[in-house]
Amino acid sequence: MAARRSRSLRTTIVTSVVALFAVVLLLSAGVTTLLLHRALYAQLDADLRASSERVVAAMTMGMGHGPTGMHGGPGRPPGTAAQSLVLVAQPTGDDLEIVASEAVTLDNRVTELSDAQARRLLADADEPGAGEPRTVTPGDGLGPHRVMATRVEADGSDLLVVTGVPVSGVVESTRQAVLIMIPAGLLSLVVAGSGTAWLVRRNLAPLDRVAATARQVSAQPLATGEVALAARVPEADTDPATEVGQVGLALNNLLDTMESALTARHESEQRVRQFVADASHELRTPLSSIRGYAELSRRDPEAVPAGVSHALGRIESESLRMQGLVEDLLLLARLDAGRPLSHDEVDLTLLCLDAVGDARVAGPDHRWELALPEEPVLVRGDEARLRQLVTNLLANARVHTPAGTTVATSVRRGTEGVRLVVADDGPGVPEALQGKVFERFTRGDDSRSRSTGSSGLGLSIVDAVARAHQGSVTLESSPGRTVFTVLLPVDGPSGAAP
Incomplete structure (x- = not known):
């Protein structure tokens, strides 16, 4: 089932108002037409009664019941009807005998009704009621x-007089x-729709400015670094009334709260980073000393117990490992x-x-493949950091895959930059x-690791170095196929020190 297409608030309001106005207009037109129809019929009935009274009065005054007697002078029906009908019938036993039946137009032209017309008129008019x-x-x-039928006595006779006027x-x-209300109603709908659209657009303009402020804030990078949320809704659009x-x-209050929280977060991150940098820097000297003294003790010409020699070796190896972590x-x-x-x-x-x-020497039980283009691929950047990036990717493949795994490295230049790919056919991430996987201190599970594990900082350094060069690193992994792709710009990091 297709998803229902959402509509903007402006469209919804205009559509709703126009639809409501159309319903009201339709009801008003229907009621007006009905009332007009009833009023016209009431006026027509009043004219019919007046006409019947005049015809009856003319007959009772002895003017006869011929064309001149029924329609001339005061007997002529009022109004502007195209014609009027008069039928006079006299009871004869159980039946009615038609004495006269005429149709008279406005210009006093008299036409006698046909026998069928007179009989139909008499039959319908003489029904009960x-x-x-x-x-x-x-x-x-x-x-x-x-x-309308009326009983009257004239010339000693009991007569039935039927008077009629057309309803045309x-x-x-x-x-x-x-016909007048249809175009008038359509014109009213157009005017109502245009006016409503203008009013809605005018009154929702402040909401558009609020949305523009929200979009401006959402476009800012808020994940890391110092964040300054300078955008605010104008004061004219913050009237609580x-x-x-x-x-x-509410949006301004939210932005104030966010700015305070982001500032506190940034300050906390800066303190942690400064602590890590200071602690790492201070630990380098004692670790070097520990390593040096352990190495010096092992080289002492005097014989030492085997246990002490083993302990000194472990101290030296662990200090070396800790120095790398620092x-x-x-x-x-x-x-x-x-x-x-560097640039x-x-x-x-x-x-x-x-x-x-170097990886072949460190991991002789792996198969190492290298695919390079014929021409050198040159990039701008820090050579030591880029070397560490490649070394960490190869070391990650060596440490976290079993013996016999093939690790393939390739470099190529594309339209989007330089692409470095390190792929292996190991068990996958x-x-x-x-x-x-690029977060700090993230370690693979025991089923993927061949050794006691690593510090969990190797891939974090790869990601940090790539981002420092305005590049990126991505991972695609499935059982039997793991691919790390590093994309670097040719021009290197912008704003880097020369």
Whole structure:
């Protein structure tokens, strides 16, 4: 099922208002048409009664019931109807005998009704309850008429007088009213829609400015470093008396809180980094001393017990390992502090050649492959740090894969920069570790490690060095295939010290 497409608040408000206005307009037009129809019929019935009274009065005054007697002078029906009908019938036993039936137009032209028209008119008008106006269609060219039957005595006879007026005027007036209301209603909808859109756009403009401030803040890098959230919602859009002002004021308060929290976080990070840098720097000297004294003791010509010699060897190896850990921590602290890197021209092909050669010596039980282009690949950067990056990637593959694993290193230049790839066919990085493999002190599980494990800083240094050169490092891993890809810009880190 396709997801429902969301609409903006502006579109929703305009659409809702126009739809509501259309419903109200439609109801108003329907009620107006109904009331107009009833009013016209009431007026028509009033004219019909007046016409019937005049015809009856003319007949009772002895003016006869011919065309001149029924329609001339005071007997002529009022109003502007196209024509009027008069039918006079006299009861004869159980039946009614039609005495006269005429249709008279406005210009006093009299036309006699056909026998079928008269019979139909008489039959409908003489039904029970026919004393009230009712609508009858005589047919044979005559449309619907509003008719009324009246009993009257004239010339000693009991007569039934049926008077009728056409309803075509009511129908035409109603039709014209509908024809007028349709374009007027459409024009009203257009005006209402345009006016609502303008008002909504004008009144939601402060909300757009609030959203622009939020977008400006969201575009800032907030993950690391010192963060200054200078963007704020303008004071004119923070009036707590309005809904939009409440949103703007809440956003400003949120930004103030965020800025305070980010400043406190940055200061805390700086203190930790400074502590790590100072501790690493201070530990270098005693560690060198411990290592030196252990080595010196082992070289003493006087014989020492085997246990003491073993202990001195362990002290020397562990101090060497701890010294490497301290050096790594110090390097990370310096990179975190943004220390400028060298901006020399580095031959990455030669650097990889040396690093793979050293890896063959350190890991003879692995198969080492190297794919280099025919032409040297030169980049701008810090040679010592880039060498450490390649060395750490190769050491990671050597330490965390079993013997016989093939480790392939390749370098190539592309349109996006220089790409360095170190791939192996080992067991792969566990899926749970892939998202945090470049975090500090992250170690592989025992099933991947061949030895007692590492400090967990090697890949962190790789990531830090790559980012210091404005590059990146990514990992793709599955059982039997692990690929580390380093992408470096050709021009090296911008703003680096010469």
